Amino acid sequence: MTVNQILTEKGYDIHSIPSNITVYEALRIMGERNIGAVLVIEDNLLKGILSERDYARKVVLKNKASKETFVHEIMDEEIISVHPNDDIYYCMDLITNKRVRHLPVVEDSNVVGIVSIGDVVKSIIELQKNTIDHLDSYIHGTKAK
Numbered sequence: 001m002t003v004n005q006i007l008t009e010k011g012y013d014i015h016s017i018p019s020n021i022t023v024y025e026a027l028r029i030m031g032e033r034n035i036g037a038v039l040v041i042e043d044n045l046l047k048g049i050l051s052e053r054d055y056a057r058k059v060v061l062k063n064k065a066s067k068e069t070f071v072h073e074i075m076d077e078e079i080i081s082v083h084p085n086d087d088i089y090y091c092m093d094l095i096t097n098k099r100v101r102h103l104p105v106v107e108d109s110n111v112v113g114i115v116s117i118g119d120v121v122k123s124i125i126e127l128q129k130n131t132i133d134h135l136d137s138y139i140h141g142t143k144a145k
């Protein structure tokens with residue numbers, strides 16, 4: 001299964017923000033959309049990603065105020081992205097080894113979607129369930145002969 005197949009099922013929506021808004025405003029957007037991270041996109045270019053973890057570690061734990069801190073001050077600029085043709089197990093490797101929960105999907109420098117840890121786990125569970133069902137019907141079909 002590829003990233004593109006995940007996107008086909010979950011949708012190509014991208015929730016993004018500019019870097020010059022406050023962290024509070026970004027959190028409000030995340031709350032409204034019920035998501036844990038937003039992409040920072042300016043002039044059609046992916047500049048960074050802001051997650052709930054960034055807020056917890058770079059604002060709360062540093063005794064900063066979200067209404068006085070701007071997104072560009074705390075966003076993660078070291079973006080780990082995937083391509084639509086990448087395999088789902090490659091995504092799981094990145095999520096596990098790079099300790100990220102959201103992977104922007106980039107093609108020809110354009111952001112075409114985002115996949116989260118939940119999307120990847122859900123798809124892997126579905127794949128494994130299909131394999132089990134297939135093996136189950138094979139075993140029972142063989143036994144019946």
Ligand SMILES: NC(=O)c1ccc[n+]([C@@H]2O[C@H](COP(=O)([O-])OP(=O)(O)OC[C@H]3O[C@@H](n4cnc5c(N)ncnc54)[C@H](O)[C@@H]3O)[C@@H](O)[C@H]2O)c1
Binds near residue numbers: 036037039115116122
């Ligand atoms: N049943 C499902 O299909 C499904 C899919 C994903 C997550 N979940 C559940 O949601 C909870 C949180 O999920 P999570 O940790 O994966 O992260 P999350 O809450 O950030 O993501 C939830 C969904 O929003 C999408 N999303 C996140 N940020 C986005 C953005 N900036 N632009 C566009 N879409 C964005 C993700 O791709 C995912 O489909 C978990 O409990 C998880 O199990 C369920």
